[in-house]
Amino acid sequence: MDDATALPATKGPLIYRQSIWTRVTHWIWAICLFFLLLTGLQIFNAHPSLYIGQQSGFEFDNAILEIGAYNTPDGPVGRTTIFGQQFDTTGVLGMSGSAERPSFVAFPPALTIPSFRDLGTGRVIHFFFAWLFVGTMFIWFLASFINGHIKRDIIVRPADLAGVPRDVVDHATLKFKHGRTYGPLQRIAYFGVFFILFPLIVLTGLTMSPGMNAAWPWLLDLFGGRQTARTIHFGVMLLLVTFFIIHIVMVLAAGPINELRSMITGWYRASPGTPTTEGDKP
Known part of the structure; x- marks a missing residue:
């Protein structure tokens, strides 16, 4: 038997x-998203x-989240209140920095653009990247x-839902299949990102704009008011950050060189047996 046919291909x-x-x-x-977040x-x-x-x-008691600094007999502390439950977040939220130069803001300067208090500049940069x-x-x-x-790679089909349990096991055991599609x-x-989170964060952002409220007043009714829209906007941001973290972890676990090459050149190293052209049988 020919060695070339006896040995399986090591690369797809x-x-x-x-x-x-x-x-x-x-x-x-x-x-x-980097600039929009900060x-x-x-x-x-x-x-x-x-x-x-x-x-x-x-006159209202409808806050579900509050982050701030408060004076105590032992000195100022950072405190985060979520649905009435208080948590000491000194050093992270509400109060951060060194003891000599504390920063009394919700999120520390290292996580904001600009790094100092400048709401005007922050809004200008935020709106620029929002429209981009x-x-x-x-x-x-x-x-x-x-x-x-969209049809080939994004739309969820019944077969995808049936394959979720197996895919969960494969991801948990780091057995990744590199195919033509996702x-x-x-x-x-x-x-979820493209058809739920992205539209939600855009529409809730528009709902917080007085100008858009005048042009599209139905947005306020859709999201239950500007304050509710702001809360949803913040929540969607947290979901996108979570997605980004998981995305980076999966890229590293699945092979960062191959994944990055795919998103830079378009070319992707598939698993052995993958058809070289769409529609071919393995």
């Missing part, structure tokens, strides 16, 4: 997996509380609809 084929539209929008989103925390520090309802103020984010999202949806990326967990995650 290189396939063109990511289009130029997917790659460019991916990296623009990464930049936008400037968003700068804006949040101006009023570090979240509410449910149309209004907030001294929206424009990039429109381009991605249009290109991905035309080239079939696995069940990837599809569900990306569908």
Whole structure:
């Protein structure tokens, strides 16, 4: 028997997996979300509380989250209150920095842009990257609809739901399958991001704008008021940060060189036996 046929291939084929539209929008989103997160925390520090309802103020007790610094007999402390439950978060939230130069803000300066209190600059940068984010999202949806990326890789099918238990086991045991398209967990995650989280964070952001309230007053009714929209906006941001952390962990576990090559050049090293062209049988 010929050795070439007796030994299985050690490497799968290189396939063109990511289009130029997917790659460019991916990296623009990464930049936008970085600046949106840090400037968003700068804006949040101006009023570090979240509410449910149309209004907030001294006459209302509808805060679900409050972060601040408070004086105690032992000195100032950072305190975070979530649904009435108080937690000492000194050094992290509410009060951070050194004992000689404490910073009495909700999120520490290292997590905000600018790093000092400057709401005006934070808002300008935030809105710039917000509109860049929206424009990039429109381009991605249009290109991905035309080239079939949404139908092929993002839409969750019944077979994907049936394959979730097995995919969970494979991820837990670090047995990754590198195919032409995404696995069940990837599809569900990306569908949730593109069709739920991204639209939510954009629409709730628009709901907080007085100008948009005048143009589209139905947004206030849709989200139950500006304060509720702000709370949802903050919550979606936390979900996107969680997704980003899991995304980075999965990239490192699945093979960072291969994953990065895919998002830079479009070419991806698939598992042995993967068809080299779409529609071929392995």
